[in-house]
Amino acid sequence: MTSAETDTVTHSDDDLIAFARSRQDALVALTRALVRVPSETPPSDTAAVVEVARQALADVPGLDMRVVESVPPVQNLVARLPGGKPGPTLVLSGHLDTYPIGERAAWTQDPLGGEIVEGRLYGRGSGDMKGGCAALMETVRIFAEHMRPFPGELLLVLAGDEERMGELGTQWLIDNVPEVTGDGVIVADVGGPALPRLGEKGMLWVELTAEGQQAHGAHVHAGRNAVDAMIDALSDLRALEDLPATAPEEADRVMREAATKEGADGPAARRTMQRVTVNVGTFSGGVSPNLVPARAQAALDIRIPLGVSLERLRDALSAIMARHPAVRWEETRAYEPTWTPLASPIARAMTGAAEAMFGPRAVVDMRVGGSDSRLWRRAGFDTVCHGLTALNLGAPDECCAVDELSTITAVQCLAARRFLGA
Secondary structure, three states: OOHHHHOOOOOOHHHHHHHHHHOHHHHHHHHHHHHOOOOEOOOOOOHHHHHHHHHHHOOOOOOEEEEEEOOOOOEEEEEEEEOEEEEEEEEEEEEOOEOOOOOHHHOOOOOOOOOEEOOEEEOOOHHHHHHHHHHHHHHHHHHHHHHOOEEEEEEEEEEOOOOOOOOOOHHHHHHHOOOOOOOEEEEOOOOOOOOOEEEEOEEEEEEEEEEOEOEEOOOHHHOEOHHHHHHHHHHHHHHHHHOOOOOOHHHHHHHHHHHOOOOOOOHHHHHHHOOOEEEEEEEEEOOOOOEEOOEEEEEEEEEEOOOOOHHHHHHHHHHHHOOOOOEEEEEEEEEOOEEOOOOOHHHHHHHHHHHHHHHHHOOOEEEOOOOOHHHHHHOOOOEEEOOOOOEOOOOOOOEEEOOHHHHHHHHHHHHHHHHHOO
16 A cells, blocks of 8 residues: 555645635636536436536546436436545535526526626526536545545536436436445535535425316306316315424424524525425316316426425325316325435534534525435435525526635535545
């Protein structure tokens, strides 16, 4: 064994923060390069953006990379950086696909331009989450150039599908690529630099179909209105939002403490975080105003807080729908709410890193929206979500704050150092 393999490189928190700050220009350039390559879901054609990421990492010493295609055209990048000493594996998880751009006329900045205006970098995916991917990539570079040898290894996983729930991205990689595993995970999705997120809501997607009897609109007595049947069912389903939610004691304490801190999610988001919500995402029915509709369809996105299980929600849903025999229902996607314990090594590492960076401004909390964190947790991996502040998420003029790029990189470096014992 060589001296290089036995010696430990030691750097202070201040050193790591300085390394991250020194990469600010590179972070901006990398984020802009990623934003300028379209990777909308659908279709999740990520070949070009994965190639940009691969080339950006090509000169990182000691990094082993490979591109993995789940199904065409979804490509994913997996890169491993061995530290040279025995130790745990830390997974750094991101996604390179984006929401659709939508109507370009609604944007005031080019959605593929990566333009910087008044300290904000604009473009689809800038915040969600190409900026976060850039931070993870630079974290790997900093460890390769400044921290080796270190215990364990870093595993960078940049998925090509997250926006359609990760089934062809992170979930596929967990299921099909044996080396995609680890002892803790950081998902660099949006949330805020000082706001590590230890849990998120579950969800149940439901498709409803109402059957009626078509008739002339002047002779409503001769028909059965499927739209009316659907509206009645949807109105009753609002009762799901009244299901009481009693979160586990630790999570409840974390959320109550977060509610008292400046910079945490506000009252409206907090109410959403802690209750069942029912969103009617799509609705259709009928073919003409002067006909009684024979068919109606709707799709629901039901989000589930900690303290409400899928089983309990399904039971309540079944009881409601039993009163509406004209309406069939089918679930199309389901995830339990998830939580990573505060005592887990990755939670301790990330909360310690945030506190070192921000002091009392650091806030540990839940997350309102979903992320690939739930997939890692469901597979048994303790996971923390930490990333940029969400600015116009999924909307026109999506952007990220330029100065947050090196900040989240610094926090992730501090967390990685603590987790690996480097």
